[in-house]
Amino acid sequence: xxxxxxxxxxxxxxxxxxxxxxxxxxxxxxxxxxxxxxxxxxxxxxxxxxxxxxxxxxxxxxxxxxxxxxxxxxxxxxxxxxxxxxxxxxxxxxxxxxxxxxxxxxxxxxxxxxxxxxxxxxxxxxxxxxxxxxxxxxxxxxxxxxxxxxxxxxxxxxxxxxxxxxxxxxxxxxxxxxxxxxxxxxxxxxxxxxxxxxxxxxxxxxxxxxxxxxxxxxxxxxxxxxxxxxxxxxxxxxxxxxxxxxxxxxxxxxxxxxxxxxxxxxxxxxxxxxxxxxxxxxxxxx
Amino acid sequence: xxxxxxxxxxxxxxxxxxxxxxxxxxxxxxxxxxxxxxxxxxxxxxxxxxxxxxxxxxxxxxxxxxxxxxxxxxxxxxxxxxxxxxxxxxxxxxxxxxxxxxxxxxxxxxxxxxxxxxxxxxxxxxxxxxxxxxxxxxxxxxxxxxxxxxxxxxxxxxxxxxxxxxxxxxxxxxxxxxxxxxxxxxxxxxxxxxxxxxxxxxxxxxxxxxxxxxxxxxxxxxxxxxxxxxxxxxxxxxxxxxxxxxxxxxxxxxxxxxxxxxxxxxxxxxxxxxxxxxxxxxxxxxxxxxxxxxxxxxxxxxxxxxxxxxxxxxxxxxxxxxxxxxxxxxxxxxxxxxxxxxxxxxxxxxxxxxxxxxxxxxxxxxxxxxxxxxxxxxxxxxxxxxxxxxxxxxxxx
Numbered sequence: 001x002x003x004x005x006x007x008x009x010x011x012x013x014x015x016x017x018x019x020x021x022x023x024x025x026x027x028x029x030x031x032x033x034x035x036x037x038x039x040x041x042x043x044x045x046x047x048x049x050x051x052x053x054x055x056x057x058x059x060x061x062x063x064x065x066x067x068x069x070x071x072x073x074x075x076x077x078x079x080x081x082x083x084x085x086x087x088x089x090x091x092x093x094x095x096x097x098x099x100x101x102x103x104x105x106x107x108x109x110x111x112x113x114x115x116x117x118x119x120x121x122x123x124x125x126x127x128x129x130x131x132x133x134x135x136x137x138x139x140x141x142x143x144x145x146x147x148x149x150x151x152x153x154x155x156x157x158x159x160x161x162x163x164x165x166x167x168x169x170x171x172x173x174x175x176x177x178x179x180x181x182x183x184x185x186x187x188x189x190x191x192x193x194x195x196x197x198x199x200x201x202x203x204x205x206x207x208x209x210x211x212x213x214x215x216x217x218x219x220x221x222x223x224x225x226x227x228x229x230x231x232x233x234x235x236x237x238x239x240x241x242x243x244x245x246x247x248x249x250x251x252x253x254x255x256x257x258x259x260x261x262x263x264x265x266x267x268x269x270x271x272x273x274x275x276x277x278x279x280x281x282x283x284x285x286x
Numbered sequence: 287x288x289x290x291x292x293x294x295x296x297x298x299x300x301x302x303x304x305x306x307x308x309x310x311x312x313x314x315x316x317x318x319x320x321x322x323x324x325x326x327x328x329x330x331x332x333x334x335x336x337x338x339x340x341x342x343x344x345x346x347x348x349x350x351x352x353x354x355x356x357x358x359x360x361x362x363x364x365x366x367x368x369x370x371x372x373x374x375x376x377x378x379x380x381x382x383x384x385x386x387x388x389x390x391x392x393x394x395x396x397x398x399x400x401x402x403x404x405x406x407x408x409x410x411x412x413x414x415x416x417x418x419x420x421x422x423x424x425x426x427x428x429x430x431x432x433x434x435x436x437x438x439x440x441x442x443x444x445x446x447x448x449x450x451x452x453x454x455x456x457x458x459x460x461x462x463x464x465x466x467x468x469x470x471x472x473x474x475x476x477x478x479x480x481x482x483x484x485x486x487x488x489x490x491x492x493x494x495x496x497x498x499x500x501x502x503x504x505x506x507x508x509x510x511x512x513x514x515x516x517x518x519x520x521x522x523x524x525x526x527x528x529x530x531x532x533x534x535x536x537x538x539x540x541x542x543x544x545x546x547x548x549x550x551x552x553x554x555x556x557x558x559x560x561x562x563x564x565x566x567x568x569x570x571x572x573x574x575x576x577x578x579x580x581x582x583x584x585x586x587x588x589x590x591x592x593x594x595x596x597x598x599x600x601x602x603x604x605x606x607x608x609x610x611x612x613x614x615x616x617x618x619x620x621x622x623x624x625x626x627x628x629x630x631x632x633x634x635x636x637x638x639x640x641x642x643x644x645x646x647x648x649x650x651x652x653x654x655x656x657x658x659x660x661x662x663x664x665x666x667x668x669x670x671x672x673x674x675x676x677x678x679x680x681x682x683x
Binding site for chain 2: 187189190192193194195196197198199200203207208211212
C-alpha cells in the first residue's frame with residue numbers, strides 16, 4: 001500500500017496505445033483494403049516494367065548512357081566516376097540488384113516529389129495548413145525509420161511495394177520543408193513588385209517564387225534521393241530485394257565479403273546520385 | 287492620363303479599427319491610440335487630388351504613413367476606410383480581377399530597394415509587366431528595349447541586375463514601369479537608396495523623362511529637397527495625417543503649421559546646398575610641366591581666362607592666368623611652374639553656399655573645390671552660383 005502511495009503513477013492503468021493503434025490499422029485495412037491492393041498492383045507493375053527495361057539494355061550500353069547523362073548534368077570527372085563505378089558494380093555481379101534498387105528509388109522519389117512539392121507550396125499559402133503539416137513532418141522525420149516498415153507491410157504485405165511506400169514516407173519531409181523554406185525566402189519586396197504588376201497567384205509562383213526558390217528546392221530533392229537510397233536498403237528487411245537484399249543476406253549469413261561488396265555498390269550509387277543532383281543544383285544557382 | 291482623387295483615406299493596422307476611429311475622432315493622438323486600443327494608425331483621413339500629368343510628392347519622415355498611402359492607392363495594402371478614384375474607376379471598390387486588370391494596365395510602381403528579379407536579365411525585368419499581361423514574346427522584347435532606351439540603358443538588356451550599379455538598377459526599375467505604358471507611376475522612395483550624386487542625377491533625369499512621357503506621378507520621399515525639386519504639389523505628412531498639401535513655393539513661404547515651418551527652416555536652400563552640389567567639373571586642367579603655350583591653348587579651347595593646375599595625381603597646385611602665361615611665353619619660359627598662384631581660395635565640398643558667400647567674396651577667380659586629401663573636385667563660378675541659387679531657391683522673398 002505504502003509502495004503505491006509513494007509511486008502514485010503506478011495506480012494509473014496501462015494505457016492501451018499500442019492496442020488502439022492495432023485496432024485502428026485493422027479497421028483501416030478493412031475499409032481501404034481494395035484500394036491498397038490496387039495501388040500495390042499498380043506500383044508492382046511499374047516497378048517490374050522499369051526494372052525489365054533497365055535489364056533489357058546490354059549493361060555496357062546502359063553504363064555508357066548513364067555516364068553520358070552524368071556528364072550532361074554535371075561534369076566530366078563525375079561522368080568518369082560514374083562509368084567506372086557502374087562497371088565495378090557489374091563486375092561484382094550486383095548488376096540486377098543495383099537496377100532494381102535504382103528503379104525503387106526512381107519511383108519512390110517521383111512519388112515523393114509529386115506529393116511533396118505541392119504540399120510544400122501549399123504550406124506557404126495557408127498558415128493553417130502549414131501549422132498542421134509541420135508537426136506531422138517532425139513526426140515523420142524523428143520516428144525511427146524501421147517503424148514505417150510495419151504499417152507498410154500491413155497495408156501492402158511483404159515485398160517491394162511496402163518497401164517503396166515506406167521509402168516515400170521517409171524521403172518526403174525534406175522536399176516539403178525545403179520547398180516551403182525556399183519560397184518563404186524569396187525577398188518580400190520582389191513578391192510585392194510582382195503583385196504590383198498585377199500578377200496572378202499562379203504567375204507569382206511560376207515566374208518569381210519557384211525560380212528564385214529553385215536552389216533550395218533542389219537541395220530538398222537531393223536530400224530526398226539520399227534518404228530514399230538509405231531507406232531502400234533498410235527496407236530489404238521486408239523483402240525489398242535489390243542491393244539491400246544482398247546486404248541483408250550477408251548479415252544473416254555473416255558473409256563479410258558479400259556484405260562489403262554490396263555495401264560498396266550502395267555507396268557508389270549514393271555518390272553518383274548525390275553528385276549529379278548537387279551539381280544540377282549549383283547550375284541553377286548561377 | 288488619369289486624375290487621382292483620394293477621399294478620407296484611413297488605414298488602421300490591428301483587429302479593432304472601429305475602436306481606433308472612435309478614439310481618433312475624440313482627438314486622441316496616434317501614440318495614445320496605440321496605448322489605449324492597441325491599434326496602429328497608418329493613415330488617418332487623408333484626402334488629396336493629383337491632377338493629370340503632374341508630379342505629386344508625399345513627403346514625411348519614417349513612420350509618417352507615406353509608404354502606406356502609396357500602397358493603398360494600388361491596394362497592395364487594403365485601406366480601412368476611404369475612397370480612391372482613379373480616372374473614372376473606383377479603385378477602393380474593385381474586386382480581385384478588376385484590381386489585377388487595373389494594376390496591369392493603369393499603374394506601375396518603382397520601389398525603394400529596386401525589387402528587381404535577380405533571376406531575370408535586365409530586358410526580361412523590363413518586360414515583366416508585359417509578360418504578366420500575356421503579351422507575345424516578340425512584342426515584349428520590342429517594348430522592353432524601347433523602355434530600356436528611354437532610361438538610358440540601351441545595350442544592357444542581356445546583363446543581370448546584380449551586374450549593375452544601384453543607379454542603373456533603379457533605371458531598370460523605371461524601365462519595367464514604363465514598358466507597360468501605364469497612366470500612373472507610383473514611386474516609393476525611388477531614389478532614396480542611391481548615392482547623393484546619383485540621386486540628383488536621377489531626379490534631373492526623371493524631370494526630363496516626365497517632359498517626354500507626361501505621366502501622372504505619385505512620388506514618396508523623406509527628403510524635402512527632393513520633394514521641392516521635383517514636386518508640382520507636395521503633401522507633407524505627420525503621424526498619418528496630411529498637414530499641408532501645397533505647391534513647393536507655398537510650402538516654403540506659407541508653412542501651414544510649426545511642424546512644416548521647422549522643416550522649411552531647415553531647408554533654406556542657401557544653407558542646404560553645398561559646394562559639391564553646385565560645383566561644375568573643370569573642363570580642362572593644366573599640369574606644372576606644361577609649357578606656357580600649351581596652357582594658353584587649353585584656355586583658348588575652353589574659352590576661359592585662367593586655368594587650374596593640378597599634378598598628375600589630381601592634387602590642386604594652383605591657378606595660372608592667361609595674361610601671365612602669355613608673358614611667360616614671350617619670355618621663353620620652359621614651363622608654367624614659375625607663374626602658378628598657389629594662394630588661391632579653396633572650399634571643401636561640404637561647405638554650404640551661405641558660407642561661400644561670406645568667404646573671399648572679392649576673389650576674381652572661381653572657387654576651387656578641394657577635399658581633405660587636396661584632390662581637385664570641381665570649380666564654382668560666382669555667376670553660376672548666383673544663378674543656381676535663384677533657380678533653386680523658390681521665392682525666398
